[in-house]
Amino acid sequence: MSDNNHEPRIVAFLCNWCTYTGADLAGTSRLQYPPNVRIIRLMCSGAVDPVYVLKPLLDGADGVLIGGCHPGDCHYQSGNYKARRRFAVLQETLDELGFDKDRVWLRWISASEGAQFADTIREMTAMLKSKLDSAIVG
Amino acid sequence: MNPETLATGRPGLFAGGDAVTGVGFIIDAIAAGHRAANSIQTYLSRRSTVNSQQLPITNSVVKLSRDEITARVETGKVTKRERVERKWIDAGTRVHSFEEFALPMSEEEAVAEAQRCLECGVCSECLECVYACRAGAVNHAAIEATRELQVGAVILTPGVEPIDLRAPSTSLRVGYRPEYGYGRYPNVVTSLEFERFLSATGPTQGVVARPSDGAHPKKIAWIQCVGSRDCARDQGYCSSICCMYATKEAVIAREHSAEIAPTIFYLDIRAYGKEFDRYIERAKNQGVRYIRSMVSAIEPGANGNLNVRYALDDGPKTEEFEMVVLSVGVKPSAETRALAQRLGIALNEYGFTESISFAPTATSRPGIFVAGTFREPKDIPETVIEASAAAACASQLLASARGTLARVKTYPPERDVAEEEPRVGVFVCHCGINIGGVVRVPEVVEFAKTLPGVVYAEHNLYTCSQDTQARIKARIEENHLNRVVVASCTPRTHEPLFQDTLREAGLNPHLFELANIREQDAWVHRGDRDAATRKAQDLVAMMVARAQHDSPLYRLVFDINPRALVIGGGFAGMTAALTIAEQGHDVFLVERDAELGGHARHIQFAVNGEQSTVNCVDVQAMLHDTIARVMEHPRVHVYTRAEINDVAGYVGRFVSRIHLADEDANIALDHGAIVVATGARAATPREYLYGMDNRVITQQDLESLIINRKSEIENQKSIVMIQCVGSRDESRAYCSRICCQQAIKNALKLKELNPQTQIVVLYRDLRAYGFKEDLYRRAREQGVLFLPYELDAKPNVAIANDKLRVTARAAFAPNGKIELEPDLVVLSAGIEPNDNAPLAQLLKVPLTQDGFFLEAHAKLRPLDFAADGIFLAGLAHSPRALDESIAQAQGAAIRAVALLSQKQREAVATVATVNERLCAGCGLCVEMCPYGARALDADAHIAQVNAALCQGCGACVTACPNGASQQRAFEMPQVFAMIENAVA
């Protein structure tokens, strides 16, 4: 965060069946979004271990996005519910550890929601950017 | 003896050289030898019943025309030289000796004379090409051969070709649409030519450039229906695909250059397919301009530009464009028609196969089937559906012989890489310009070479191509690679292909990783080449890092339950059930209603483009016949008033719980595949006084009136039909596809009953695709009036003096609108999806925004779901006509049969594992597993995984507090390695 041009870096864990496919759809529809995200494909949002979220933050990422199927749509029936519960606990932990918990997002994005995926990345990048800027100014 | 062929009077005996001519020149003797050899070959290869004396000789002589010779000289290929003058011994010396009097050439002279060769390229059989071709593709001895194959069925898929605009039509003796100037003005091109301009492998490498001067045009016009919907030129039908491809070309052209301003001149936008209207709307938002007008002529303007003349309501216009694209229609080629003739297949007047009602892939000859555009012009998903349907019909005939000629693909033994250090090979794909146009691919390759573990990296134009597979195999061998990373498209498309290549090279297929630099990089960061290149490098680094930890994986093999579950007892469901049952599999057919038949119960008659009367097919009779066949079939088990409550298991092994309302009982059915055919329903209009005045009815109501209260209907003096009621607006964004044909069909039927009835059809785009255009034309010929309206100026229906009054905009009327007082207003209400959400949740399959089921791939996998073992047919997919539903049902059924007939299947490879040393036996993972694949070993207090049941979701891994649970291919070190490289 040393200079004004620091581009936020986002690590995204996307479930194979919905959000990863939605991200592909954003591509096939040629929707443009900022190049700040690096996607890691997991089979299900329920497989996102809390350490997968902590490690990037410790390693220097500015944000972590977890993407899964909409409630009820998880390919493995209930993985996203597990993710949701885990996420709630994780947010508290982040708080306790002194991390800004807004830097970690959980979003339900289906295979047909390419536009929502692009929007999410746009929003998240903008939010992180303004956080970075104000951190520098402040 | 024949001097041409050198054949003697006795068949098979040839003669040449001195024996024939007496003492002669050596060169003539050699020539005779060649000629005789040639004749003998022809003679032998024909096993001549022909008299050998009459064998024509094929001499490889090339005759250059004067122009060609001049061209060769001009381009410097050859230089014009005088003949080298021959020298002779002078007569004085000659009389004193027996020396040869013609002097030989010196070496220089001989070379000079040889250089006069025009290089016409006659093969002298030097065979250099045979030695030069490393692929061994040149074979001088190849001759045409005829083979005979014994087959039980034939499927024809020869397709169509674009209409040749220069070829004269039979009736007019001029080219098609000469007024558009194709062939005269260089900047008038066909849509297929334009497609090539957009292509990375095209003549301009994907840059839109004008043929006349190579300039980049900004204003481009597309003209629709060139060689379609044009009776004057024997092309009476609609080519069905041009509206969408023109829109696609316009959109892609704008993607190539935002400066391009496309305009499409059209008559009707026929975006009748699933999600097509949304695409058109998006195109409009992206700056594609649509003008409803027929272009009357194109005239040359300044600088190679073109003046396009057309008419709007307010008069004729002329507009200048820099380039014009003609959206040409399609038709079967002359060869295809000749083929059909040889096979004895009946063709219709346009040269397509004669269609047979409700047997979508049948031809006039039993055992010969047809799929794709040779039957009727159509888009890709429909051809894919029909291909499966034709396969279903063919394999019905062949069911007893299934598998008898199949050969199993064999692979070399797998190399054991356990002891080897990771040696990674990286292949980065340009994907034409898809990736290469944004990401600087060579830089990614250079970067990859610097990554730890990488011993080899290269880039390919198309990594997925056949020859690149061979390359990858060779590179694996040469460099002793034990991991392969391909950076190209999403793993969802080509991962299996590359994995197969690894297997062929003796590597376990799981020693492979794919970096998605197309969908998730090049296509979404088109404006920023630097960032896209950097991102591609990161993605490659992440995958290379991950690959270091890859280990070989093996799959468990399990038995497939050979039964099928068909959900929905409408026409599609019944057809699917019968198709599967005929192939020898038991089928459970589950219907929510009390009776079978679905939406088709409301269709009274159907119309076939080839017949002159409308009442040609009695749908109800056919429906009853189908229901009877279903009920009687010993392999089809029907459950009516049955509701699915639960679907457990996975491909090959499903268990469904069904509630039977009649018996108030729950039963469990086990099966290996599922076909979803839950149908859709007719929508109820909410406009135009529907439900408030009983003179306002739907097309469906009209049909049953025609059948049941014929005399009443015959006496109606005037009828107004309104199209797109509740379709293609905010409430339902999609086109219901069948309403236009339904309106035309009913209008024709009304005219048949009483030619005096006045019928006005108010429509937005008349979507009479394919041969339905013939019906549309017939309706107009019979006096049905078609008037277009726009979404922002819908017609109005009111009641005045107890009479219905319809007001609609009409450009031809003096005050711009017409007022009608019809006896009946008939609304085309369209199709809406059933409430599919509960079933979609049970099956874990997605729905579209509109509430129809979402297939695995809109174009290429229209019958499958992304989830294995579940297939889709009928109106549950999207609105469609009855015969289209039948094709889809047959297709989905054969997809299911292909699975069910396999007997065995491999389980998921990426299953969970337990590190017994770390497992504390807490049992959390057992609770977490949604598949019951986990259990605690009571004695050892250690968790176990049932690999046949595990679906590889990874829930147990996250649940484990000790890190004892891991998932193959998603091991923690692998994810960590990716994270580190993602952040770096």
Ligand code: FES
């Ligand atoms: S598969 Fe998408 S969240 Fe589970």
